[in-house]
Amino acid sequence: MLAAALQLKDIFKHYQQVEALGGACLTVAAGSIHGIIGENGAGKSTLMQVAYGVTQPDSGEIVVDGAVIKISSAQVAIKHGIGMLHQRVSWLDEMSVLENIVLGDEIKSYVYQDLTKARQELEQLRREFGFSFSLDVAMTQLNYSERQLVDILRSLYRGVRILILDEPMALLSPDQADYLTKLLVMLKLQGISVIIVSHKLASLHQLCDVISVLSNGKVVHDVRPSSLSLGQLSKLMVGREIVLPHASSRNKQALTHAPLLNVSNLTVYAQKRGRRVRSDPLLEQCNLSLFGGEIVAIAGLPNAGQELLLDVIAGLHHFNRGSIELFGKEYRAKNHYCIAKARKLGVAYAPNPTLEIGLIGQLSMIESSFLGYQSKGLRQFSLFNPSIKKQHCINLMKQWRIRPLLAHMLSGNFSGGNQQKMVLARELSRQPKLLLLNQPTQGVDAGAVEYVYQQLFALRDNGGCILFCSSDLDEMISLSDRIVIIEQGKVVTQVLTADIDKAQLGLLLVKEVLQQQPRQETSTQGNKS
Amino acid sequence: MDSLLSWLQLFDASFRLATPLLFAALAGLLSERSGIIDIGLEGKMLFSAFAGAAMATISGSPWQGLMVAVLAGMLFSLLHAFVCITHKGDQVVSGIAINMLALALSSILAQRLFSLGGMTPILSSEQRLPSLNLPSLIDKDDSWISLLYWKLLSGHNILVYVGFALVIALWLFFKFSPLGKRLYAAGQDPLALARAGVSVAATRYMALIAGGAICGLSGAYLSIGHGAGFFENMTVGKGFIALAALIFGKWHPIRVFGACLLFGFLEALTIRLQGLAIFGIDSLVPIQLIEILPYVLTLLVLAGFVGHSIAPKALGKS
Numbered sequence: 001m002l003a004a005a006l007q008l009k010d011i012f013k014h015y016q017q018v019e020a021l022g023g024a025c026l027t028v029a030a031g032s033i034h035g036i037i038g039e040n041g042a043g044k045s046t047l048m049q050v051a052y053g054v055t056q057p058d059s060g061e062i063v064v065d066g067a068v069i070k071i072s073s074a075q076v077a078i079k080h081g082i083g084m085l086h087q088r089v090s091w092l093d094e095m096s097v098l099e100n101i102v103l104g105d106e107i108k109s110y111v112y113q114d115l116t117k118a119r120q121e122l123e124q125l126r127r128e129f130g131f132s133f134s135l136d137v138a139m140t141q142l143n144y145s146e147r148q149l150v151d152i153l154r155s156l157y158r159g160v161r162i163l164i165l166d167e168p169m170a171l172l173s174p175d176q177a178d179y180l181t182k183l184l185v186m187l188k189l190q191g192i193s194v195i196i197v198s199h200k201l202a203s204l205h206q207l208c209d210v211i212s213v214l215s216n217g218k219v220v221h222d223v224r225p226s227s228l229s230l231g232q233l234s235k236l237m238v239g240r241e242i243v244l245p246h247a248s249s250r251n252k253q254a255l256t257h258a259p260l261l262n263v264s265n266l267t268v269y270a271q272k273r274g275r276r277v278r279s280d281p282l283l284e285q286c287n288l289s290l291f292g293g294e295i296v297a298i299a300g301l302p303n304a305g306q307e308l309l310l311d312v313i314a315g316l317h318h319f320n321r322g323s324i325e326l327f328g329k330e331y332r333a334k335n336h337y338c339i340a341k342a343r344k345l346g347v348a349y350a351p352n353p354t355l356e357i358g359l360i361g362q363l364s365m366i367e368s369s370f371l372g373y374q375s376k377g378l379r380q381f382s383l384f385n386p387s388i389k390k391q392h393c394i395n396l397m398k399q400w401r402i403r404p405l406l407a408h409m410l411s412g413n414f415s416g417g418n419q420q421k422m423v424l425a426r427e428l429s430r431q432p433k434l435l436l437l438n439q440p441t442q443g444v445d446a447g448a449v450e451y452v453y454q455q456l457f458a459l460r461d462n463g464g465c466i467l468f469c470s471s472d473l474d475e476m477i478s479l480s481d482r483i484v485i486i487e488q489g490k491v492v493t494q495v496l497t498a499d500i501d502k503a504q505l506g507l508l509l510v511k512e513v514l515q516q517q518p519r520q521e522t523s524t525q526g527n528k529s
Numbered sequence: 530m531d532s533l534l535s536w537l538q539l540f541d542a543s544f545r546l547a548t549p550l551l552f553a554a555l556a557g558l559l560s561e562r563s564g565i566i567d568i569g570l571e572g573k574m575l576f577s578a579f580a581g582a583a584m585a586t587i588s589g590s591p592w593q594g595l596m597v598a599v600l601a602g603m604l605f606s607l608l609h610a611f612v613c614i615t616h617k618g619d620q621v622v623s624g625i626a627i628n629m630l631a632l633a634l635s636s637i638l639a640q641r642l643f644s645l646g647g648m649t650p651i652l653s654s655e656q657r658l659p660s661l662n663l664p665s666l667i668d669k670d671d672s673w674i675s676l677l678y679w680k681l682l683s684g685h686n687i688l689v690y691v692g693f694a695l696v697i698a699l700w701l702f703f704k705f706s707p708l709g710k711r712l713y714a715a716g717q718d719p720l721a722l723a724r725a726g727v728s729v730a731a732t733r734y735m736a737l738i739a740g741g742a743i744c745g746l747s748g749a750y751l752s753i754g755h756g757a758g759f760f761e762n763m764t765v766g767k768g769f770i771a772l773a774a775l776i777f778g779k780w781h782p783i784r785v786f787g788a789c790l791l792f793g794f795l796e797a798l799t800i801r802l803q804g805l806a807i808f809g810i811d812s813l814v815p816i817q818l819i820e821i822l823p824y825v826l827t828l829l830v831l832a833g834f835v836g837h838s839i840a841p842k843a844l845g846k847s
Contacts, residue, residue: 054723054724073723073726073728074723074724074725074726075726075727075728077726078726079726084724086724090718090720090721090724091718091721092713092714092717092718092721093718095710099710100721100725102707103707103710103711103714103721103722103725103727104722104725104726104727105707107707107708109707110706110707110708111705111706112705112706113705113706113707113710154725158726
């Protein structure tokens, strides 16, 4: 047994009346990859925040390399070689990657900061570990997962020995996830201990040396994945085996003859300083038809336009050309199609990232439970009778197992998975005819994913239709009836899910990558000039 | 020739009148860039004006007066920081309390010390901060360059030049200094700063105390630089005009400087207009009506000409 790099002993933490951690104990061996799993709200994120000094525990001990220390802030954690990749990124968007990383450097001169040495070091680390982004681009130009990876680069730069990753795989595309796996193994070989919190049981099962299972603020099991199967692991976590329902068992009778949604020649131009740039369309001549009683996935590389397409159909983003035909009525660019109109017609949208667009963190869960449907709320919930609203919220929370069961708590204080569940619960409770989902199960624990799938299939079998995009190939295969492939803003082809398996879908996307490679290079060069 | 001279005089007066606004606005810039709303500029300015004048009277040295004024500004800022950062109190309420406290405390202390009805004695020229004549790089003659140099640029109070230098220093500070970047980060995204391992609270404390010192300069300029002594409520809303200049200047040192010059010019203009006949009706226009012009124009400028002013993202959120 290797020596322990990090030990958390009997950590307790209360938020008002909620017990987030109730005596959690965790021992991480030096140079190992240690997985942490648990249902949403089990206290995983809180425990990691305690180790990084962002949250102060009520009681408990933290031991790093055999010495008891008090981690009163991130500053102290960094000094002891603890680094973290955060679930929610927070960077200074207009500054470059380099400037963001050196922000916390020791100040040697108050007048001027010499960045050459830092640049050299970072450039070397970047090459050694194969980070794809340049140091000089502004943070806004990176996508979400790249921004998360900057956290790792910063930790390496600060000489990390214990790296904590909080939900790193939630938004990664398959090849990015592969890259992360390789990166973590590389770190392990260098003697860095890695703690990884994730809901992707299968990835953790392959990757980790030890997995700890958290439940109700306590570590209930420490297991070696080599000694048990994936099914046993999920049993440890939720107390039963998780069986994901599969799309193939569908109700063919619900399939409608006329399309519910018909998108034709949809084009969106990029905007620079308020002017549209016709040479650079974000979406180009997209055609798409959706029938009632089917679930359709949009697959593509990151930033191929799948998220924008969802936004446009939901009415969150304008479009320049083409039309959207919803339930037999046509809308064109000049018709001021907007999200309120779409919602009235029966379109529901669960966007991503949840906290920025789907919820308002400063509102309570009660208000979040009918956000976007306030006008209906007036009639249905009676604004002057708060108990009805509360009951509605409590019902949703119970049904979706959102914890802690406190309707008055601010939605921003819930964990990411629980926020996602609330958005899904809200949108599904309206029984929409067309449901749009962006990363539907991001941050949601494996047990709850099962429930989400059941609900989605129930909606489909009642004649609704669902359009979603996801970075998880498994999810696309098991959830969809049809997969539409989008490439650089164009819908290129579509396949029936029944005709294809995960490897073939991956190949289809990779083939796209290969075809696309030369073009991508020219386009980035074009951006630079 | 005459009109050139009168324009020069007008601009000359704008410089003098813009300086107290400039110091206060730069003080506000520091604290608001770090994420703390600074409504208390007016009060800090007023109290440091009193503290500077009182010390100059007692000791006879304007430099000691200046030092005490700066200390007073820092002390009030420290109070604001203690309320807003350590105890996460409401920043606007704390600022208003500071304004009220300063207004009452300055006149009560002045009355207690000097028994002149809330004033300090008139200061002699030795008790005031000196004016600075620029080196004779250009001969004194009637050419416009010489006039510009000697009538407009030279001969101002020493603090006027300090103010100009401070604008450039702050601009460089935010652009190049690592500390400036941290300060900016504290107001833009405190979470990002905390994750980088920098104490947000310490950064904000530093910004507020530095701001307090600069605000002290503004008070000192009023009572022992430009003016000759303290009287009750002598700032008459200059702190709020400075705040307006800060918004008009979009929290950017150079733009704030421009905004302060504009407000200074408006004030100079109203003083000049008081002696003149306007549209041939010279005695009918009450002085008070002309005196409110800068305030009205402040409102107009803020309502119409600012355009889209983006505040530091985390301003006012603890």
